[in-house]
Amino acid sequence: MQPKHLTTHQFKYLPRALLVASACLAVAAHAATPQELLATYSGQAQAPASPSRGQQFFTNTHGGEWSCASCHGAVPTKGGKHASTGKAITPLAPAFNPERFTDPAKVEKWFRRNCKDVLTRECTAAEKADVLAWLLSLKP
Amino acid sequence: MPNMPHLISRQAMRLLNLLGLLVGLGVATAAWADDDRQARQLPLLPAYQQECASCHIAYPPAFLPAESWRRLMRTLPTHFGSDASLDTETAAAVSDWLSSHAGTYKRVRETPPEDRITRSRWFIKKHDEVPAAAWARPAIKSAANCSACHPQAEKGDFNEHRIRIPR
Numbered sequence: 001m002q003p004k005h006l007t008t009h010q011f012k013y014l015p016r017a018l019l020v021a022s023a024c025l026a027v028a029a030h031a032a033t034p035q036e037l038l039a040t041y042s043g044q045a046q047a048p049a050s051p052s053r054g055q056q057f058f059t060n061t062h063g064g065e066w067s068c069a070s071c072h073g074a075v076p077t078k079g080g081k082h083a084s085t086g087k088a089i090t091p092l093a094p095a096f097n098p099e100r101f102t103d104p105a106k107v108e109k110w111f112r113r114n115c116k117d118v119l120t121r122e123c124t125a126a127e128k129a130d131v132l133a134w135l136l137s138l139k140p
Numbered sequence: 141m142p143n144m145p146h147l148i149s150r151q152a153m154r155l156l157n158l159l160g161l162l163v164g165l166g167v168a169t170a171a172w173a174d175d176d177r178q179a180r181q182l183p184l185l186p187a188y189q190q191e192c193a194s195c196h197i198a199y200p201p202a203f204l205p206a207e208s209w210r211r212l213m214r215t216l217p218t219h220f221g222s223d224a225s226l227d228t229e230t231a232a233a234v235s236d237w238l239s240s241h242a243g244t245y246k247r248v249r250e251t252p253p254e255d256r257i258t259r260s261r262w263f264i265k266k267h268d269e270v271p272a273a274a275w276a277r278p279a280i281k282s283a284a285n286c287s288a289c290h291p292q293a294e295k296g297d298f299n300e301h302r303i304r305i306p307r
Binding site: 081082084085086087112113114116117 | 194195196197217220221222223224225280281282284285287288
């Protein structure tokens with residue numbers, strides 16, 4: 001292969017390489033605040049969130065065996081305990097645990113898993129917004 | 141120049157002393173580790189720690205045979221009554237890692253009922269002195285809660301000298 005050919009070859013792929021690199025940076029920097037996540041969920045629901053509805057949703061068993069509170073505690077400002085294994089769970093309310101609701105992928109993963117455990121279906125954006133609004137209202 | 145040989149031998153002696161100390165330490169550490177084989181834990185795959193150790197401790201891969209691990213990793217959406225679903229790539233990576241470090245010792249080789257570690261023959265035998273009522277205590281709650289009685293379980297240390305059964 002000739003050096004001259006290599007150079008043109010590289011330049012041809014430069015825009016694509018830059019695009020990939022910037023996409024990687026965007027993913028790496030995809031941290032969020034709980035408030036931003038609340039805005040996203042409320043936006044998807046196309047309705048304002050209600051903290052009191054969120055609290056009700058959190059403590060209701062929805063016809064099944066567990067509620068969110070079964071593992072996280074009725075007021076998740078303190079740690080909880082997994083309802084079947086007994087493993088300790090750190091506080092869920094962001095004011096008591098700054099790590100909570102800062103990684104959108106992680107938040108989505110746990111909503112998916114835990115909503116299926118409690119409701120045998122995934123939660124709607126409106127339900128997620130309500131719960132998050134209530135959790136954000138819990139202050140020390 | 142007459143001092144040079146003396147200087148060299150003193151430095152050599154210091155080096156030898158240091159070497160001796162290091163070798164001694166190494167032997168002592170090896171002996172301690174042999175006494176405490178359980179504490180020598182396999183470094184965990186970060187994805188295993190992150191994805192599996194939120195609801196329960198990161199159970200040592202050697203506690204189940206490869207066949208059980210593979211089946212558990214294929215059925216995560218219905219994982220002992222919980223949805224533990226994972227994206228396909230992560231599940232495959234964790235499954236491969238668990239199966240390649242799975243138990244091969246004779247009592248671990250057979251798949252336990254429901255692929256439950258707690259129903260393995262070796263587990264039942266090891267815990268035959270624990271009264272049935274102890275398992276139900278609030279601080280223990282479940283036989284799956286290893287760290288209730290094995291404080292170092294998270295680190296893969298199940299040494300029986302460190303067992304503390306909560307009242």
